[in-house]
Amino acid sequence: MRIARFSVREGSPAAGSVSFGVVEGDPARPESLVVHALAGHPFGQPQPTGESYRFQDVRLLSPMLPNKIVAVGRNYAAHAAELGNAVPDVPLTFFKPSTSVIGPTESIAYPPFSSDVQPEAELAVVIGRMCREVPLERVPEVILGYTCANDVTARDVQQREGQWARAKGFDTACPLGPWIETDLDPSDLAITCTVNGELRQAGRTSEMVRSVAELIVHISEAMTLLPGDVVLTGTPAGVGPIQVGDEVAVSIEGIGTLANKVVKRG
Template sequence: MRIARIAQPDGLAFAAIEGEGDDLVAAEIADEPFGKPTFTGRRWPLADVRLLAPFLPPKIVCVGRNYADHAAELGNEVPAEPLIFLKPNTAVVGPNAEIRLPAASERVEFEGELAVVIGVGGRDIPVERAMGSVLGYTIANDVTARDIQRSEVQFTRAKSYDTFCPLGPWVETEFDPTDVAIRTELDGEVKQDGRTSQLVHDIPALISFISTVMTLRPLDVILTGTPAGVGPMRPGQSVSVTIDGLGTLTNTAAAR
């Protein structure tokens, strides 16, 4: 099921996205969207509503240098253990929202990523049970002020500006992330072109490792890393991240 949060004529709502291609419909969900949803019966063509970020994660755990080719392009070694850091949930924006480029940075870059949404969560989750903790998957752009990242010991400021974590367009609860294509386009030109099978540390390993450090809660998000090809955005440029089977997340860069 594809679960989205939408702005519809009467306000905000959760909805299941049904159909394919140009015939997508948003079917309103009454209450809890991530359990057994109850539908209100109200439906809108997707073109008549606005997609928002699917939800606000309690925390966003990011994984750095998890594609060997991306680590190499930045001159870094592949870490033996997952390299993790956090983004604040105040960085989250939805599809078609602006990515605001801060004046403090001269080089803000896109990083298209597969995002894992936690369902059950827990602590010290064994690898063999890790996938049972997953609610679903969505798409993320781990926007990074690269010049700031390179100038500081830790990543917090470079990764945490408001609008630096676009999420969407929805959460897909029935999806096999093992080997799917992930592509990022800047103004229609392909910049990143990888596959999730290239992850250095796979999803079960990430969930298990992170859960030994911090308790994972329902709706926490794990950003699994980005393939090679990251690059800068300028005001007015459009960046689209597509993951086969999940859809496309598009945002436009703008001056802050």
Template sequence: MENRSYIRIETESGPCWAEERGGEACLLTAAPFFGGVDTGWRRPLDGVRLLAPFEGNKMVCVGKNYFDHIEEMKEAFGDGVPEKPVLFIKPSTCVNDPGGVVSYPAVSHRVDFEGELAIVIGRRMTHVPESEALSYVFGYTVCNDVTARDIQKGEGQWTRGKAFDGFAPIGPRIVTGLDPAALTVITRLNGVEKQRSSTSLLIRGAAELLAFITEAITLLPGDVVLTGTPAGVGPMEKGDTVEVEIPGIGVLRNEVG
């Protein structure tokens, strides 16, 4: 599959999907994973406001999927590799735009960044074998799995600690045709690099994760699967700027407020 790039932008008539082509946003009739086609309308990419490229039902997330992250978090969550992938859900209310503000919840005093590769589903998936799983993928994007670490650790509730409004900045675009095992995840806090790893180091790769998830959960077009974060996670403070970058996809930048 060729590399194509899709964004979701603000327009005078509301949010609109577009394909990035030749320095222009080529507006679509609908999300590309819902069969959207070119409307013929064009606008320069310069100056467009990017929105989260998400129009799904849910985010299914994976924890403890890099060895180095398991090691750094062993005092809180144990140091063993889980027998099965650890899953949790982020509701659609977590979604945050590129450039959006990540707000500290009143009930938390430690909010962490977690840079991750995100898989965007292109077709309905249920009980899909690993050998076929990647053929159901539409493309890939960048996500920050923001986490109220004190809640996750203190209460033992992963979903509650990760499901606050705005706790899933995603974007800036979806790119098709990438190899999910050959990408680099980089996170910077106020310009200082905190995370750098390769998706080749995932304990369980994209196809294995999708096969496991769809044994129990039906994935729909536009749903997103977060593949886990590498070592280097850490706290963010109000006023900080956090950037998650995957070369070939782009930089997801957000402020903390």
């Protein structure tokens, strides 16, 4: 099942209303897609309202408004190596704030305090149940599904400042989308990042140093995860700068493509 969050475009009696919804159809033919609205949230047993919309009549929003985003650094060995870093003995965990989240139809605003902004394609895990100290074998129970994320990073700021709140937490530094795929085995998916159609990053989730399940165990050992919280699982090799005017696209096999333009901060 593909769960999106959307607003209804102008021209409909429901224009402007924001809902979760289930997307049906063939993503390769957007004109075939239909969105069935859900009542309330998508956790537990989602209830359809009976309202449906053609895909062209809705605007996709970030599929979740997470309370927190916990991210993991250097979880693909080739990416750690390309920046001159070792794979850490213990997963390297940091937060991105809710104010950094944007959806698939919004733009990355180049932050004025950096001159080296870089995208990082990542598999995002969306938590479905409040949980803490999750045992490895029960991790699947706490996951709602998966989406594409871009862990946008001001590389120069990251290298200058010892902790990464500003480098990875600026407004628009966390594009998420296009939707949450709930039926997916995350263990071996192709993941790519393109800039203006040119391939930059290409990897497979099977190259992760720690698996999705191991990361959830490690993070939830320390802190409660809430429904809607998002865990980013690291990026494969191939990172490099982007510029105002570029279009960055993160694609993950079995999910889809999250594309965002890069604009000057307004």
